[in-house]
Amino acid sequence: MTDSKNINNPVGQGGGHRKKLSRAERQNNGPHRNLDRRGAADRKAELVRKMREKAEAADAAKAAAEQPATETDHS
Template sequence: MAKSRNNLLGVGGQRKKLSRAEQQGAGPARNDDRKAAEDKKQELVRKMRERAAAAAEAAPAQDAPADS
């Protein structure tokens, strides 16, 4: 059994040359992840606002005294 069985450095050809931004984790994939996260956040905020608006509309109707 080889000594460094878990060390696969160099297996599979040469590694891609990374730009400075990609080395720091700011590559194109990160930009896509940020966009997806922002979209999810906007959708969540929209849902929360809709629920709050529905609750605000329902609350005065329940609190108002009924004229009998």
């Protein structure tokens, strides 16, 4: 009698059994995913830092451009 078909005993597939996956790995939350998330968080933090630096530079340039115009006296 044949065994029932499941992930560790696929019917019609020759060869050995597949590695038994943990519950977290079956839900695509295994240790490899944690590393992916950490890398994504690092990339996002770097992007946010760059955006803040650009915004601060733009604000500083805008303030520098406005400052001489407000200091001139037309009396």
